[in-house]
Amino acid sequence: MRLPVLTLVLALAGCGSAPSRIDVSDAWARATAPGQSSGAVYATIVNDGGDDRLVGVSSAAAGATLHANDGSGGVARMRMLADLPVPAGARVTLAPGATHVMLGGLKAPLAAGARFPVTFRFEKAGPITVQVTVVAAGAR
Secondary structure: OHHHHHHHHHHHHOOOOOOOOEEEEEEEEEOOOOOOOEEEEEEEEEEOOOOEEEEEEEEOOEEEEEEEEEOHHHOOEEEEEOOEEEOOOOEEEEOOOOOEEEEEOOOOOOOOOOEEEEEEEEOOOEEEEEEEEEEOOOOO
16 A cells, blocks of 8 residues: 555656755855945856745845846836746856845945855745855956
8 A cells, every 4th residue: 555655645746846956156245345334245046946036135244135237218226126036947147237135234344355144045945045255346
């Protein structure tokens, strides 16, 4: 009786969408100038599994939100994002001048060589915490 039940469980497990397999790498931020209260984090997200979405970010270093740069209408501006799709098999790059993690209300300046954690929260993959490396302002 166990074998038919195990076979059924394995068959049903294969019927759903592929599980999310997310990797967040190359997380970095630029050093901030004295008195600067905001910064940004950039990273690469690779999804080797099923569709997922980044639904939030957090950091002990500052308030963290997802932002995208928008140049529509000839005016550059940032807009906050509620989430970010991470399709199956996709590589999503958070980069300067594009989608990024905005840090507001920094608790301390970001100094070159420092590291701090940021947690990326995915709808299916759950939370993934990475260490962000701070680079000199002109380094990247």
